[in-house]
Amino acid sequence: xxxxxxxxxxxxxxYSNVTMxxxxxxxxxxxxxxxxxxLEEYYGIKLFDRISKRLYITEPGKKLLSYxxxxxxxxxxxxxxxxxYDSFSNLKIGATIATGTYFxxxxxxxxxxxxxxxxxxxxxxxxxxxxxxxxxNELDLAIIDGIIHSENIIxxxxxxxxxxxxxxxxxxxxxxxxxxxxxxxxxxxxxxERGSGTRExxxxxxxxxxxxIEPLWESxxxxxxxxxxxxxxxxxxxxxxxxxxxxxxxxxxxVRIKNIKFVRKFNIIHHKNKYLSSSAMSFIDMCKxxxx
Numbered sequence: 001x002x003x004x005x006x007x008x009x010x011x012x013x014x015y016s017n018v019t020m021x022x023x024x025x026x027x028x029x030x031x032x033x034x035x036x037x038x039l040e041e042y043y044g045i046k047l048f049d050r051i052s053k054r055l056y057i058t059e060p061g062k063k064l065l066s067y068x069x070x071x072x073x074x075x076x077x078x079x080x081x082x083x084x085y086d087s088f089s090n091l092k093i094g095a096t097i098a099t100g101t102y103f104x105x106x107x108x109x110x111x112x113x114x115x116x117x118x119x120x121x122x123x124x125x126x127x128x129x130x131x132x133x134x135x136x137n138e139l140d141l142a143i144i145d146g147i148i149h150s151e152n153i154i155x156x157x158x159x160x161x162x163x164x165x166x167x168x169x170x171x172x173x174x175x176x177x178x179x180x181x182x183x184x185x186x187x188x189x190x191x192x193e194r195g196s197g198t199r200e201x202x203x204x205x206x207x208x209x210x211x212x213i214e215p216l217w218e219s220x221x222x223x224x225x226x227x228x229x230x231x232x233x234x235x236x237x238x239x240x241x242x243x244x245x246x247x248x249x250x251x252x253x254x255v256r257i258k259n260i261k262f263v264r265k266f267n268i269i270h271h272k273n274k275y276l277s278s279s280a281m282s283f284i285d286m287c288k289x290x291x292x
Contacts, residue, residue, distance in 0.1 A: 094142030100124035128195035146197025163262035174253035188234030
């Protein structure tokens with residue numbers, strides 16, 4: 001099994017088609033098919049199911065894909081480091097909506113002072129998508145507010161965060177000092193989309209207490225939810241940092257729940273097999289020091 005086999009396998013995964021993979025790699029289609037067959041025979045596994053002239057990656061294939069992505073990336077990084085040792089590097093950093101909105105601009109500005117030659121590419125999405133991009137080596141590291149599901153991800157907390165429930169000042173809940181979860185379960189809920197760290201934490205708290213709700217709104221946009229709350233359409237659950245200004249200006253009101261604290265951690269994460277460059281390590285160290 002060689003690096004050539006791995007690159008052919010990755011191309012086939014990309015297109016789910018041997019012919020298109022061979023075309024991208026400028027090799028004959030039979031050569032690409034043979035490489036996949038040799039991989040399957042070498043490991044004694046089936047990498048693809050072939051159904052209606054289309055390839056579907058198997059579970060063992062997905063496992064190989066995870067390793068193959070990192071092997072080729074490490075090889076490419078070696079080539080780049082050794083051939084262009086003195087050239088400036090890039091960092092690909094992921095962030096969730098909360099961390100990307102409130103913290104990432106500050107981090108990027110500060111890091112530019114420390115390592116002015118390093119270009120930072122930032123990708124903002126929900127926790128689930130960010131985690132998947134780390135597993136497929138599309139990102140170097142990320143700062144998220146969600147729960148990590150893969151055992152292949154290393155996570156280090158950098159600061160505490162909390163969620164708050166907000167309502168319109170016109171909502172009767174705004175006049176109460178505290179309420180119970182039972183009292184609010186019939187409210188119209190305006191929630192972040194499934195897969196976000198905010199939604200995942202809130203759903204887990206409700207589930208642990210045997211409560212289920214059907215949100216009226218689901219959105220990836222915090223701003224859309226805040227405006228809907230202002231219009232008294234319903235109540236929302238959002239990170240405190242993202243609604244701090246609206247709370248201080250009394251544009252929205254906070255709903256406090258009896259005996260429950262929606263506390264979580266912001267974490268900086270990376271794949272356990274990811275080679276972290278000196279600039280990546282510097283970024284991680286900077287984040288930890290800034291939030292002490």
